[in-house]
Amino acid sequence: MARVRLEGIEKRFGRTRVLKGVDLEVQDREFLVLLGPSGCGKTTLLRIVAGLEWPDRGRVFLGEREVTSLPPRARGLAMVFQNYAVFPHLTVRENIAFGLRMRRYPEGIVREKVGRAAELLRIGELLDRYPAQLSGGQRQRVAVARALAVEPEVLLMDEPLSNLDALLRLELRAELKRLLKETGVTTVYVTHDQMEAMGMADRIAVMREGEIVQYGPPLEVYQKPVDTFVGGFLGHPPMNFLPLGPEEASFLLGDRREVLVGVRPEDLQVFQEEIPGGVPGRVLVVEPLGPHQLVTLEAWGQALKATVPSSLSLEPGNPVWLRISKESLRLFDPRTGRALLEVGRAP
């Protein structure tokens, strides 16, 4: 198994700077997710790790080995992409065996490794079928089995679940997580789906416009976003942002300064009776989601989202009172969007 280390990776396509000096370290056996909006450079970074693309500047290490100028096959890694890259003219068995045959393993070993990979992915009964006879989910399992069969030190995955329907994604997400923990392979996984990132990652690297803006365990990134971009990108629905003038800030925070307050929809407490210190608001829209409801409210002169228990019977137009615990607030600089110190924490 191996660490992946990137140092100062820069890449341009024509005049566009796609990667602007990325440093990243993925620990041995870690499941790292590169998360970010479309076009931020995730795939380019992954392709540079794979050796399918060369950086203009910077270095790539796998373990202690520098591989910056090595071709893909010399790097000891395997890849799975979104468009189930399986060969249509080969059976599942031959697809899984492909990488092993390229490495010239003896037939007995090929059979054994194919069997083990098929068992891990629970596709043992599909070995004699052709890809056209498989569902999308099964095809993607074959692609993963083929990647894992060669026992790579590092597994690179680019949106491997994005072509699947929602239910299958959920199922395969959990299975992949189990599987990759079981095999212990170091994984770099690209997605723009924040639920996938939150659910699967040991650590998330959030990318924006060719840079990594935050890197840490999912909950830390969720609870302590370094700026409004990360706060707005993670969470569904995203964090609410309230621009407060000195007067309002003093009322809510006991501190006179202009700030941008970030509050997660689940941290906005909604009451139907007036409560001491509660901020008055009005219900605009109610969306029942089963265990809870998503409520759009007007308060502090702007629209906010709150997730509240379904037991509250709310209708558009209802008056409500809001409370936010100080611990759940995040403060941001209204000019730069950067996070400020937490409320109530000594500087």
Ligand SMILES: Nc1ncnc2c1ncn2[C@@H]1O[C@H](COP(=O)(O)OP(=O)(O)OP(=O)(O)O)[C@@H](O)[C@H]1O
């Ligand atoms: N071969 C190429 N030639 C020119 N521009 C490219 C090339 N590959 C990528 N780009 C550009 O580089 C930028 C980053 O692309 P990249 O595919 O890495 O982003 P991404 O974050 O993976 O996006 P997505 O989630 O949409 O796949 C985009 O603006 C894209 O148009």
